[in-house]
Amino acid sequence: xxxxxxxxxxxxxxxxxxxxxxxxxxxxxxxxxxxxxxxxxxxxxxxxxxxxxxxxxxxxxxxxxxxxxxxxxxxxxxxxxxxxxxxxxxxxxxxxxxxxxxxxxxxxxxxxxxxxxxxxxxxxxxxxxxxxxxxxxxxxxxxxxxxxxxxxxxxxxxxxxxxxxxxxxxxxxxxxxxxxxxxxxxxxxxxxxxxxxxxxxxxxxxxxxxxxxxxxxxxxxxxxxxxxxxxxxxxxxxxxxxxxxxxxxxxxxxxxxxxxxxxxxxxxxxxxx
Numbered sequence: 521x522x523x524x525x526x527x528x529x530x531x532x533x534x535x536x537x538x539x540x541x542x543x544x545x546x547x548x549x550x551x552x553x554x555x556x557x558x559x560x561x562x563x564x565x566x567x568x569x570x571x572x573x574x575x576x577x578x579x580x581x582x583x584x585x586x587x588x589x590x591x592x593x594x595x596x597x598x599x600x601x602x603x604x605x606x607x608x609x610x611x612x613x614x615x616x617x618x619x620x621x622x623x624x625x626x627x628x629x630x631x632x633x634x635x636x637x638x639x640x641x642x643x644x645x646x647x648x649x650x651x652x653x654x655x656x657x658x659x660x661x662x663x664x665x666x667x668x669x670x671x672x673x674x675x676x677x678x679x680x681x682x683x684x685x686x687x688x689x690x691x692x693x694x695x696x697x698x699x700x701x702x703x704x705x706x707x708x709x710x711x712x713x714x715x716x717x718x719x720x721x722x723x724x725x726x727x728x729x730x731x732x733x734x735x736x737x738x739x740x741x742x743x744x745x746x747x748x749x750x751x752x753x754x755x756x757x758x759x760x761x762x763x764x765x766x767x768x769x770x771x772x773x774x775x776x777x778x779x780x781x782x783x784x785x786x787x788x789x790x791x792x793x
Contacts, residue, residue, distance in 0.1 A: 569681040571629025577694045585616040593782045597649050604720045625698050626658040639786045645773040650728020653714035663706045715762045724770040725763040
Protein backbone atom coordinates (compact mmCIF):
# COMPACT_ATOMS: atom_id res chain seq x y z
CA UNK A 521 0.00 0.00 0.00
CA UNK A 522 1.07 3.53 -0.72
CA UNK A 523 2.09 5.62 2.25
CA UNK A 524 0.04 8.68 3.14
CA UNK A 525 2.99 10.90 2.18
CA UNK A 526 3.20 9.36 -1.30
CA UNK A 527 -0.55 9.72 -1.85
CA UNK A 528 -0.43 13.32 -0.67
CA UNK A 529 2.45 14.03 -3.06
CA UNK A 530 0.52 12.61 -5.99
CA UNK A 531 -2.57 14.64 -5.10
CA UNK A 532 -0.52 17.84 -4.90
CA UNK A 533 1.06 17.11 -8.28
CA UNK A 534 -2.30 16.35 -9.92
CA UNK A 535 -3.82 19.47 -8.36
CA UNK A 536 -0.99 21.65 -9.62
CA UNK A 537 -1.04 20.22 -13.15
CA UNK A 538 -4.82 20.57 -13.26
CA UNK A 539 -4.64 24.20 -12.14
CA UNK A 540 -1.90 24.93 -14.66
CA UNK A 541 -3.97 23.35 -17.43
CA UNK A 542 -7.06 25.37 -16.53
CA UNK A 543 -5.12 28.62 -16.27
CA UNK A 544 -3.64 28.01 -19.71
CA UNK A 545 -7.13 27.72 -21.20
CA UNK A 546 -7.98 31.29 -20.21
CA UNK A 547 -7.48 33.86 -22.95
CA UNK A 548 -5.39 36.19 -20.80
CA UNK A 549 -4.39 38.38 -23.73
CA UNK A 550 -8.07 38.90 -24.44
CA UNK A 551 -8.82 39.69 -20.80
CA UNK A 552 -5.72 41.85 -20.37
CA UNK A 553 -5.76 44.56 -23.03
CA UNK A 554 -2.49 44.91 -24.93
CA UNK A 555 -2.19 48.48 -23.64
CA UNK A 556 -2.48 47.08 -20.10
CA UNK A 557 0.45 44.78 -20.83
CA UNK A 558 2.49 47.83 -21.79
CA UNK A 559 1.31 50.23 -19.08
CA UNK A 560 -0.19 48.25 -16.18
CA UNK A 561 2.05 48.57 -13.11
CA UNK A 562 1.32 45.06 -11.88
CA UNK A 563 2.30 43.64 -15.27
CA UNK A 564 5.46 45.77 -15.17
CA UNK A 565 6.33 44.34 -11.74
CA UNK A 566 5.70 40.83 -13.04
CA UNK A 567 7.92 41.55 -16.03
CA UNK A 568 10.76 42.73 -13.80
CA UNK A 569 10.59 39.59 -11.66
CA UNK A 570 10.46 37.33 -14.71
CA UNK A 571 13.40 39.20 -16.20
CA UNK A 572 15.47 38.64 -13.05
CA UNK A 573 14.57 34.97 -12.93
CA UNK A 574 15.37 34.35 -16.59
CA UNK A 575 18.69 36.16 -16.74
CA UNK A 576 19.76 34.33 -13.57
CA UNK A 577 18.95 31.06 -15.32
CA UNK A 578 21.13 32.02 -18.29
CA UNK A 579 23.98 33.18 -16.08
CA UNK A 580 23.95 29.82 -14.32
CA UNK A 581 24.20 27.97 -17.63
CA UNK A 582 26.65 30.09 -19.66
CA UNK A 583 29.66 32.30 -19.10
CA UNK A 584 29.19 35.97 -19.88
CA UNK A 585 31.73 37.97 -21.88
CA UNK A 586 33.55 40.49 -19.68
CA UNK A 587 35.93 41.81 -22.35
CA UNK A 588 35.60 45.65 -22.18
CA UNK A 589 36.35 46.08 -25.90
CA UNK A 590 33.61 43.65 -26.93
CA UNK A 591 31.09 45.19 -24.53
CA UNK A 592 31.91 48.73 -25.65
CA UNK A 593 31.57 47.82 -29.33
CA UNK A 594 28.18 46.15 -28.85
CA UNK A 595 27.02 49.08 -26.72
CA UNK A 596 28.01 51.47 -29.51
CA UNK A 597 25.87 49.51 -32.00
CA UNK A 598 22.90 49.50 -29.63
CA UNK A 599 23.25 53.23 -28.94
CA UNK A 600 23.55 53.97 -32.66
CA UNK A 601 20.12 52.41 -33.19
CA UNK A 602 18.47 53.68 -30.02
CA UNK A 603 19.36 57.37 -30.09
CA UNK A 604 17.71 58.50 -33.38
CA UNK A 605 14.68 56.28 -32.67
CA UNK A 606 14.02 57.76 -29.21
CA UNK A 607 14.65 54.42 -27.51
CA UNK A 608 16.03 54.76 -23.99
CA UNK A 609 19.35 52.97 -24.40
CA UNK A 610 20.05 53.29 -20.67
CA UNK A 611 17.08 51.01 -19.96
CA UNK A 612 18.32 48.31 -22.36
CA UNK A 613 20.55 45.77 -20.65
CA UNK A 614 22.69 43.76 -23.03
CA UNK A 615 24.25 40.42 -22.09
CA UNK A 616 26.82 38.67 -24.27
CA UNK A 617 27.29 34.99 -23.53
CA UNK A 618 30.01 32.64 -24.72
CA UNK A 619 28.24 30.03 -26.80
CA UNK A 620 28.65 28.46 -30.24
CA UNK A 621 24.87 28.71 -30.67
CA UNK A 622 23.93 31.24 -33.34
CA UNK A 623 21.21 33.17 -31.55
CA UNK A 624 20.06 36.47 -30.05
CA UNK A 625 16.78 37.14 -28.28
CA UNK A 626 14.86 39.53 -26.07
CA UNK A 627 13.95 38.78 -22.45
CA UNK A 628 11.38 40.45 -20.20
CA UNK A 629 12.30 43.78 -18.59
CA UNK A 630 14.11 45.20 -21.65
CA UNK A 631 16.95 42.69 -21.71
CA UNK A 632 18.82 41.59 -24.82
CA UNK A 633 20.92 38.42 -24.99
CA UNK A 634 23.49 37.89 -27.74
CA UNK A 635 25.56 34.73 -28.16
CA UNK A 636 29.12 34.95 -29.46
CA UNK A 637 28.17 32.28 -31.99
CA UNK A 638 25.89 34.78 -33.74
CA UNK A 639 28.55 37.48 -33.79
CA UNK A 640 30.99 34.99 -35.32
CA UNK A 641 28.61 34.36 -38.22
CA UNK A 642 27.99 38.03 -39.06
CA UNK A 643 30.37 39.50 -41.61
CA UNK A 644 29.53 43.19 -41.22
CA UNK A 645 28.49 45.53 -38.39
CA UNK A 646 25.39 46.40 -40.43
CA UNK A 647 24.26 42.77 -40.44
CA UNK A 648 24.76 42.47 -36.68
CA UNK A 649 22.97 45.79 -36.18
CA UNK A 650 20.03 44.37 -38.14
CA UNK A 651 19.67 41.50 -35.67
CA UNK A 652 19.96 43.94 -32.76
CA UNK A 653 17.34 46.26 -34.30
CA UNK A 654 14.96 43.32 -34.79
CA UNK A 655 15.27 42.31 -31.13
CA UNK A 656 14.91 45.92 -29.97
CA UNK A 657 11.64 46.04 -31.89
CA UNK A 658 10.42 43.00 -29.91
CA UNK A 659 11.41 44.82 -26.71
CA UNK A 660 9.72 48.09 -27.65
CA UNK A 661 6.50 46.33 -28.66
CA UNK A 662 6.44 44.19 -25.48
CA UNK A 663 6.21 41.04 -27.59
CA UNK A 664 7.90 38.87 -24.95
CA UNK A 665 5.34 39.51 -22.22
CA UNK A 666 2.43 39.34 -24.64
CA UNK A 667 3.62 35.94 -25.86
CA UNK A 668 4.25 34.58 -22.37
CA UNK A 669 0.81 35.63 -21.17
CA UNK A 670 -0.80 34.16 -24.27
CA UNK A 671 1.09 30.85 -24.17
CA UNK A 672 1.24 30.20 -20.42
CA UNK A 673 -1.37 32.38 -18.80
CA UNK A 674 -1.02 35.16 -16.27
CA UNK A 675 -1.82 32.78 -13.41
CA UNK A 676 1.07 30.45 -14.24
CA UNK A 677 3.51 33.36 -14.49
CA UNK A 678 2.36 34.79 -11.17
CA UNK A 679 2.67 31.41 -9.45
CA UNK A 680 6.15 31.05 -10.91
CA UNK A 681 7.56 34.26 -9.44
CA UNK A 682 5.80 33.62 -6.13
CA UNK A 683 7.67 30.32 -5.80
CA UNK A 684 4.55 28.16 -6.09
CA UNK A 685 5.60 26.52 -9.36
CA UNK A 686 8.09 23.77 -10.03
CA UNK A 687 11.53 25.04 -11.11
CA UNK A 688 11.37 22.83 -14.20
CA UNK A 689 8.60 25.09 -15.49
CA UNK A 690 10.95 28.07 -15.18
CA UNK A 691 13.51 26.21 -17.28
CA UNK A 692 10.87 25.45 -19.91
CA UNK A 693 9.85 29.12 -20.06
CA UNK A 694 13.46 30.20 -20.54
CA UNK A 695 13.80 27.63 -23.32
CA UNK A 696 10.64 28.91 -24.97
CA UNK A 697 11.75 32.55 -24.91
CA UNK A 698 15.13 31.69 -26.43
CA UNK A 699 13.63 29.59 -29.23
CA UNK A 700 10.26 30.20 -30.86
CA UNK A 701 8.26 32.61 -28.75
CA UNK A 702 6.64 34.87 -31.31
CA UNK A 703 3.80 34.67 -33.80
CA UNK A 704 4.20 35.31 -37.52
CA UNK A 705 2.54 38.71 -37.07
CA UNK A 706 4.95 39.69 -34.30
CA UNK A 707 7.95 38.60 -36.36
CA UNK A 708 6.83 40.65 -39.34
CA UNK A 709 6.22 43.67 -37.12
CA UNK A 710 9.70 43.29 -35.61
CA UNK A 711 11.21 42.89 -39.08
CA UNK A 712 9.60 46.04 -40.45
CA UNK A 713 10.07 48.13 -37.33
CA UNK A 714 13.66 46.94 -37.05
CA UNK A 715 14.35 48.04 -40.62
CA UNK A 716 12.73 51.41 -39.82
CA UNK A 717 15.12 51.70 -36.88
CA UNK A 718 18.09 50.98 -39.16
CA UNK A 719 16.99 53.50 -41.78
CA UNK A 720 16.39 56.20 -39.15
CA UNK A 721 19.90 55.44 -37.85
CA UNK A 722 21.33 55.72 -41.38
CA UNK A 723 22.36 52.06 -41.26
CA UNK A 724 22.00 50.09 -44.48
CA UNK A 725 19.43 47.25 -43.97
CA UNK A 726 20.57 45.25 -47.01
CA UNK A 727 23.34 43.34 -45.16
CA UNK A 728 20.69 42.23 -42.63
CA UNK A 729 18.47 40.84 -45.40
CA UNK A 730 21.49 39.17 -46.98
CA UNK A 731 22.44 37.66 -43.62
CA UNK A 732 19.02 36.03 -43.30
CA UNK A 733 19.23 34.79 -46.88
CA UNK A 734 22.61 33.21 -46.10
CA UNK A 735 21.33 31.70 -42.85
CA UNK A 736 18.41 30.14 -44.72
CA UNK A 737 20.73 28.06 -46.89
CA UNK A 738 22.40 24.70 -46.36
CA UNK A 739 24.04 24.13 -42.99
CA UNK A 740 22.82 27.49 -41.70
CA UNK A 741 19.15 26.48 -41.94
CA UNK A 742 19.51 24.60 -38.64
CA UNK A 743 20.76 27.65 -36.76
CA UNK A 744 18.82 28.65 -33.68
CA UNK A 745 18.07 32.22 -34.76
CA UNK A 746 16.55 31.06 -38.05
CA UNK A 747 14.55 28.32 -36.31
CA UNK A 748 12.98 30.91 -34.01
CA UNK A 749 12.69 33.53 -36.77
CA UNK A 750 11.29 31.54 -39.74
CA UNK A 751 12.91 32.37 -43.07
CA UNK A 752 10.77 32.91 -46.14
CA UNK A 753 11.09 34.45 -49.58
CA UNK A 754 8.33 36.89 -48.68
CA UNK A 755 10.24 38.03 -45.62
CA UNK A 756 13.43 38.66 -47.54
CA UNK A 757 11.52 40.57 -50.21
CA UNK A 758 9.69 43.01 -47.96
CA UNK A 759 12.88 43.83 -46.06
CA UNK A 760 14.81 44.42 -49.31
CA UNK A 761 11.96 46.53 -50.66
CA UNK A 762 12.07 48.76 -47.58
CA UNK A 763 15.83 49.09 -47.99
CA UNK A 764 15.51 50.05 -51.67
CA UNK A 765 12.83 52.66 -50.93
CA UNK A 766 14.81 54.31 -48.15
CA UNK A 767 15.55 57.91 -49.09
CA UNK A 768 18.52 58.43 -46.81
CA UNK A 769 22.28 58.33 -47.15
CA UNK A 770 23.68 55.42 -45.19
CA UNK A 771 26.81 56.01 -43.15
CA UNK A 772 29.51 53.82 -41.65
CA UNK A 773 28.68 52.43 -38.21
CA UNK A 774 32.19 51.61 -37.09
CA UNK A 775 35.45 51.58 -39.01
CA UNK A 776 36.62 48.38 -40.76
CA UNK A 777 39.64 48.25 -38.45
CA UNK A 778 37.42 48.46 -35.36
CA UNK A 779 35.18 45.70 -36.72
CA UNK A 780 38.19 43.51 -37.50
CA UNK A 781 39.58 43.99 -33.99
CA UNK A 782 36.16 43.28 -32.53
CA UNK A 783 35.82 40.00 -34.46
CA UNK A 784 39.30 38.93 -33.32
CA UNK A 785 38.32 39.56 -29.71
CA UNK A 786 35.16 37.50 -30.21
CA UNK A 787 37.19 34.66 -31.72
CA UNK A 788 39.51 34.68 -28.72
CA UNK A 789 36.49 34.52 -26.39
CA UNK A 790 35.11 31.55 -28.33
CA UNK A 791 38.48 29.78 -28.20
CA UNK A 792 38.09 29.58 -24.42
CA UNK A 793 35.26 27.05 -24.54
